[in-house]
Amino acid sequence: MAERKPVAVVAGAGPGNGAALARRFAQAGYAIALLSRSGATHAALERELTGARGYDCDVGSGESVARAFAAVRADLGEVSVLLYNAGPGVFADVESITPEQFEASWRVNAYGALLCSRQVIPAMKTAGQGSIVFIGATASRRGGPRSAAFAPAKAAQRSLAESMARSLWPAGIHVCLIVVDGVVDLPRTRQGMPGKPDNFFIKPAAVAQIAFELTRQDPSGWSFEVEARPFGETW
Amino acid sequence: MAERKPVAVVAGAGPGNGAALARRFAQAGYAIALLSRSGATHAALERELTGARGYDCDVGSGESVARAFAAVRADLGEVSVLLYNAGPGVFADVESITPEQFEASWRVNAYGALLCSRQVIPAMKTAGQGSIVFIGATASRRGGPRSAAFAPAKAAQRSLAESMARSLWPAGIHVCLIVVDGVVDLPRTRQGMPGKPDNFFIKPAAVAQIAFELTRQDPSGWSFEVEARPFGETW
């Protein structure tokens, strides 16, 4: 009987970073579980990637997360790598956002990160290894005037990641964070910023490669926080 | 007719920093509105401080916050200073906390900070002045292994404060944050850490004095983030 592939979960499997992460880890031999709210985005990746499988999941709901991970475990086995990419942003200042937007942003970026992490930690502890990679943003580090909802959500995620790293690294679980500091190259972002040169954008494949290398690091020299920033960006 | 006193709201008016803030601003001539979940903590301060008045308020509930601030405005007038001190902590690692604790911590420290701020911003903008002071903690800056619920909540609060500072300072509203980096001197904390010397603890009056000075700074040189750390502390 064939050995089972190691399992990587991409939570937030939309186009861009989500799809690139799925591709990079599939290429390295992982079975990929794609978690997202709408099945539509799964279909294309399921067709493209051998061994990729989509699961409907609202990462902000404990019940939905529990159901999705139970299915992943039943279908593919225990999770070796969790790639937490969920987290769309609203961009407005404190007077313009609604409390509902503030909460929704936190629920997907931080609360869902906790829920999904708790699904994979026990088996990783038993195995004495595993990787949990959070996809952060500039807002993980700084609250800008127009990120009154997004930045607090990303800061909470970063702080959770740091707390987890400090308690889980000694158990062999590599918790880490990629700070995507720039605009990801997507048809949508290209359209929204016409005239920007190619080198303004971050290629999702570059983010995925950084994530992959993080999961390959020697435990005697792990990184917690790593930026992905386009070389032409002003920072 | 006598001129009305300027109004300071202490959200989270428990013993310790809350009471000390109330005392410091009362002494400087402010009418004090004490917001807390249970009326019990108000009574003593109302008796002690002339012009202090308690309001029952669950800062995590939009409805409760709206009702409390409407009462404050009717009783005392528009708010000049918001001192956001709400935010008890749970101390446990990512495997021990419950998602409910994670959410409750965020709701009081971050969501409530947004709700209360939104109640006072419009009048402050009209007046072209006002102060919003958040009482943070070591966890505002760092996620420790045992602050998996508290640190993300405090990090979200800090990030919100920074976003607000960047959008509201130009309107004359001084948004700032005190990082209380140590253990506050309370009967409860003294009991929990027997044998610690006096100089291990932060006196609430010292925190209150820093808050007061922040509200008196010249706008040409405002501070955003200020620590309060006992001189004998190892950091």
Add this chain to the structure above:
Amino acid sequence: MAERKPVAVVAGAGPGNGAALARRFAQAGYAIALLSRSGATHAALERELTGARGYDCDVGSGESVARAFAAVRADLGEVSVLLYNAGPGVFADVESITPEQFEASWRVNAYGALLCSRQVIPAMKTAGQGSIVFIGATASRRGGPRSAAFAPAKAAQRSLAESMARSLWPAGIHVCLIVVDGVVDLPRTRQGMPGKPDNFFIKPAAVAQIAFELTRQDPSGWSFEVEARPFGETW
């Protein structure tokens, strides 16, 4: 016989922050020692402030520093407050600066800070109290493209201040840093940036007031790093 005034040293006693620091501490009853490279800047302040006295000093030279502090001690007594304000900046990128500029910037901002601190620490330790306040800049925290000489010098100063705070606070010596994050209001800077509104600039008196309040903090809640940033500034 009259009691001696406490002594404050202003190292880098030029116009702007240096003069404002001298004025603020003189007003509070300190005898002021003005240290700067050229006696010319002293003369006016000596005339203006009762009990202020100028000393020629190249802060980057161990011999010159030793001589100046020996004179201060002989004339005024042991130093209670050291206000380290020396540190002009060169603004150019890594390809444009010379190694000589890189070294000169470090020598005044960091090496001189060490030399002057070492002159005052022993008496402060004996007294069990004292304050050492460093005047930093935006560059203390960040290396900008055009601060290839200035930022490394200011970063070294900040790091030294932090190391000193950690070893000297427990001895009662309050080492701290003011991050002046903006352009100080001076005839020279006004001329160099014509058309800027008043609220663009930081008033030296505001920086001096922050420094003064730092020296008055209750040791149970000391601050290490405090910004002075104009409210209208974009950051």
Add this chain to the structure above:
Amino acid sequence: MAERKPVAVVAGAGPGNGAALARRFAQAGYAIALLSRSGATHAALERELTGARGYDCDVGSGESVARAFAAVRADLGEVSVLLYNAGPGVFADVESITPEQFEASWRVNAYGALLCSRQVIPAMKTAGQGSIVFIGATASRRGGPRSAAFAPAKAAQRSLAESMARSLWPAGIHVCLIVVDGVVDLPRTRQGMPGKPDNFFIKPAAVAQIAFELTRQDPSGWSFEVEARPFGETW
């Protein structure tokens, strides 16, 4: 005629990180120039690694640096990768260090970093590519009580690196920093800390691998600062 190998310079080619960097880049096909103060450390690596060549160099001396790089260029060609690993530390507090130690630490860690960088920038700019990797330490970020000489030197280096990154990335030169946050595994450090388990130490090969991957990153997603920290370390 054979194509020339790309050239990597290891400045600070002692045992530990220096040797590991040399090995990793030699394995990837680089000609390696080993710079260190004493030829003794070169000899073994020259024998071990094909195409490695040692150069006596005092990185704190402009003349010595100019001579060494002129020889490298003549022998091996223009430099593609500069790995700046020089920088021994002295560990003592502000009262125990001497000003000479403070200066010597800065001269090797910061001033030498500038001198060596200026030797390689022009050709990298012409080529539109190149990598400059600084090997930092915990002290790059924090001034501890006993790093009064080392931390300011490392902070200056980090700040210089950040300034360089901001001005040179757009020219295609990837300036970055590895924060080695722990104790490097060496016979000397093992002896100095007897009884520490294997997982306490950082393997030099892990640091070298991170450095190598940094030089391979896609320019659309470059990292500036990356930690190397043992998984069992408390941080």
